[in-house]
Amino acid sequence: MIALPVRARRVVPLVSRIVAAILGGYALAALASVAALALPIARPQAVLTGMLASFALYAGAVIWVFAVRSATRAWVGLLMAAAVLMPAAWVAWHAGGSA
Amino acid sequence: MSEKRAESAAPKPRGIRQTMSDLHIWAGLLLGWMLYAMFLTGTVSYFKNEISQWARPELAHQASVPDPADVAQRVAGELGRLAAGSSQWSIGLPSARENTAEAFWRLASAQPGQRRFGQATFDPATGHKVTARDTTGGEFFYRFHFQFHYMPVLWGRWLAGLAAMFMLVAIVSGVITHKKIFTDFFTFRWAKGQRSWLDAHNALSVFGLPFHLMITYTGLVTLMALYMPYGERLAFKTPQERQQLTRELNAFIQPGKPSGRAAELAPVADMVRQAQALWGRDNIARVTITLPGDAASRVAVARGEEGRASMSPQYLLFEGSSGRLLETHDSVGPAAETRGVMYALHLGRFGDTVTRWLYFLVSLAGTAMVGTGLVMWTVKRRRKLPDPARPHLGFRLVERLNIATIAGLSIAMATFLWSNRLLPGTLAQRGEWEIHAFFIAWALALAHAVLRPPRRAWIELLWVGAAMLALLPVLNMLTTDRPLWRSIAEGDWVFAGMDLVLWALAALHVKLALRTARHKAPVPRGAQSPRTKAPAPAGERTVPSVPRTTFDATHGATPSQDALR
Numbered sequence: 001m002i003a004l005p006v007r008a009r010r011v012v013p014l015v016s017r018i019v020a021a022i023l024g025g026y027a028l029a030a031l032a033s034v035a036a037l038a039l040p041i042a043r044p045q046a047v048l049t050g051m052l053a054s055f056a057l058y059a060g061a062v063i064w065v066f067a068v069r070s071a072t073r074a075w076v077g078l079l080m081a082a083a084v085l086m087p088a089a090w091v092a093w094h095a096g097g098s099a
Numbered sequence: 100m101s102e103k104r105a106e107s108a109a110p111k112p113r114g115i116r117q118t119m120s121d122l123h124i125w126a127g128l129l130l131g132w133m134l135y136a137m138f139l140t141g142t143v144s145y146f147k148n149e150i151s152q153w154a155r156p157e158l159a160h161q162a163s164v165p166d167p168a169d170v171a172q173r174v175a176g177e178l179g180r181l182a183a184g185s186s187q188w189s190i191g192l193p194s195a196r197e198n199t200a201e202a203f204w205r206l207a208s209a210q211p212g213q214r215r216f217g218q219a220t221f222d223p224a225t226g227h228k229v230t231a232r233d234t235t236g237g238e239f240f241y242r243f244h245f246q247f248h249y250m251p252v253l254w255g256r257w258l259a260g261l262a263a264m265f266m267l268v269a270i271v272s273g274v275i276t277h278k279k280i281f282t283d284f285f286t287f288r289w290a291k292g293q294r295s296w297l298d299a300h301n302a303l304s305v306f307g308l309p310f311h312l313m314i315t316y317t318g319l320v321t322l323m324a325l326y327m328p329y330g331e332r333l334a335f336k337t338p339q340e341r342q343q344l345t346r347e348l349n350a351f352i353q354p355g356k357p358s359g360r361a362a363e364l365a366p367v368a369d370m371v372r373q374a375q376a377l378w379g380r381d382n383i384a385r386v387t388i389t390l391p392g393d394a395a396s397r398v399a400v401a402r403g404e405e406g407r408a409s410m411s412p413q414y415l416l417f418e419g420s421s422g423r424l425l426e427t428h429d430s431v432g433p434a435a436e437t438r439g440v441m442y443a444l445h446l447g448r449f450g451d452t453v454t455r456w457l458y459f460l461v462s463l464a465g466t467a468m469v470g471t472g473l474v475m476w477t478v479k480r481r482r483k484l485p486d487p488a489r490p491h492l493g494f495r496l497v498e499r500l501n502i503a504t505i506a507g508l509s510i511a512m513a514t515f516l517w518s519n520r521l522l523p524g525t526l527a528q529r530g531e532w533e534i535h536a537f538f539i540a541w542a543l544a545l546a547h548a549v550l551r552p553p554r555r556a557w558i559e560l561l562w563v564g565a566a567m568l569a570l571l572p573v574l575n576m577l578t579t580d581r582p583l584w585r586s587i588a589e590g591d592w593v594f595a596g597m598d599l600v601l602w603a604l605a606a607l608h609v610k611l612a613l614r615t616a617r618h619k620a621p622v623p624r625g626a627q628s629p630r631t632k633a634p635a636p637a638g639e640r641t642v643p644s645v646p647r648t649t650f651d652a653t654h655g656a657t658p659s660q661d662a663l664r
Contacts, residue, residue: 048432
């Protein structure tokens with residue numbers, strides 16, 4: 001009964017990081033690809049810019065997640081990046097319906 | 100060097116280099132077998148057209164390229180019979196590397212979930228369907244490398260995308276891990292003889308780094324609309340709006356609304372000639388015709404990839420009924436052009452023969468990078484095994500999968516080519532059976548790798564691969580009327596080249612088999628520390644080695660390698 005929490009203390013943060021990297025990273029990249037629509041360029045170009053850049057951001061997010069000292073920091077970093085992108089994505093989202 | 104490292108690294112708990120090293124190892128390992136297969140089948144796909152020509156030996160060597168204008172006219176005529184009522188035809192024209200024309204057309208009666216396109220290959224000289232054996236040829240390796248087989252195409256592509264992302268992460272984390280990357284990049288020391296290539300994984304990775312990074316990223320870009328569709332979905336709601344995007348991406352024009360009035364299609368050859376005047380006689384890639392026979396018909400004549408490293412669409416748009424030029428589409432926006440260049444860089448179709456060979460060789464180095472990385476995982480861990488004679492399950496799994504993937508894939512690919520020559524022409528779904536043969540051979544190789552002692556399995560499978568590759572030119576000689584000497588005499592470098600490359604690859608397998616066989620001399624565990632000892636010449640290696648592999652020369656005492664642990 002003592003061994004389990006010890007093991008969990010090692011496994012849970014690792015699983016948390018893996019989820020942050022694969023799913024969190026993808027979500028962030030997807031958010032960025034939507035936020036790119038707010039760029040002051042033609043729509044097709046903005047769409048493509050978002051797609052083109054998304055994989056670099058995804059890879060960067062994965063590196064970040066494993067580079068920082070704790071799983072919590074990894075998530076906080078992703079959320080902060082998402083918070084930065086959110087306003088642009090929000091604008092794009094609402095403009096998207098009416099354009 | 101390693102002592103110094105140990106000293107400086109000891110006080111810190113886990114530096115960035117260590118975490119990145121772990122990330123590199125696991126990102127590389129988990130999908131490494133898939134990546135190896137993607138890399139190798141992708142590598143040979145730089146000669147996709149040549150392999151396809153080899154796979155249809157009935158079709159004569161093409162000494163000169165027939166005029167694309169005439170070919171387009173002939174095939175369009177044939178499609179009028181074959182695909183009447185279809186709303187869209189697309190004709191791929193022959194080129195210096197392609198001795199046939201191919202076409203696909205939208206099937207009029209397609210229900211959702213059914214095949215939406217018909218497809219056929221045509222003889223450029225007659226315009227009739229070719230009567231060659233049913234084969235997928237080089238197309239199989241090409242398709243396999245990004246969508247695999249025996250699964251829905253979209254699943255395969257998602258899986259390939261996931262693997263490519265793992266690769267991208269493995270590359271970036273590998274660079275961070277690899278402390279002396281820049282020094283090593285600029286001081287590649289051949290002159291140090293034996294020692295220079297000890298660290299094959301690093302050498303292959305660093306030497307080809309710009310290529311590996313490029314090929315991985317651009318690979319993702321080729322399917323980015325699948326992987327990151329959200330911006331597009333949000334920005335474009337109707338098919339009309341989406342057209343703004345598609346015309347930035349390809350020359351494959353979509354049918355408009357039929358007028359209902361019949362109108363004969365004007366001569367396609369004349370339209371192609373106008374395009375030839377702009378881009379050169381043999382630089383026409385495709386002719387796409389929408390609503391043939393209707394007054395609203397359109398014809399797009401698309402430029403080839405010769406002379407520009409971009410896949411961005413450039414085409415002339417004609418009114419089908421009159422042949423009047425409506426539009427010259429010769430530029431796209433900056434982001435679209437970036438995408439076009441990245442796409443072209445991945446496919447390498449713009450290149451001449453020399454460029455294509457460079458692509459092939461560097462890509463082969465990339466394949467070896469993945470392969471050596473996979474093998475290194477076992478090499479590194481073997482030394483730490485509590486009992487090297489009975490490794491734990493994970494170790495055995497990796498070891499066997501390495502054998503089956505690396506040695507087995509060569510056999511599978513060779514089997515594909517063997518079955519191309521041996522399967523009877525009357526066999527139903529013959530082309531599909533060539534592919535089954537590929538997987539059956541691969542499964543047999545896996546069974547062999549599981550059942551035999553690992554070292555024996557490596558050696559035996561490498562020998563089988565070598566023999567199968569070496570005998571292919573002989574098989575070709577026996578089953579076709581195009582033996583090597585005739586190909587050379589007639590200047591047919593597609594066939595002669597295939598034979599010679601197959602022998603070169605066979606020689607490579609022989610070398611790998613011999614090197615693996617030479618590794619021996621297991622020494623009691625702990626008798627020495629290989630990391631601090633200068634590596635001995637390959638033949639006298641005394642590292643504790645149970646079943647050694649060819650690639651374990653990678654494990655030596657160079658500082659850079661040390662960092663990859």
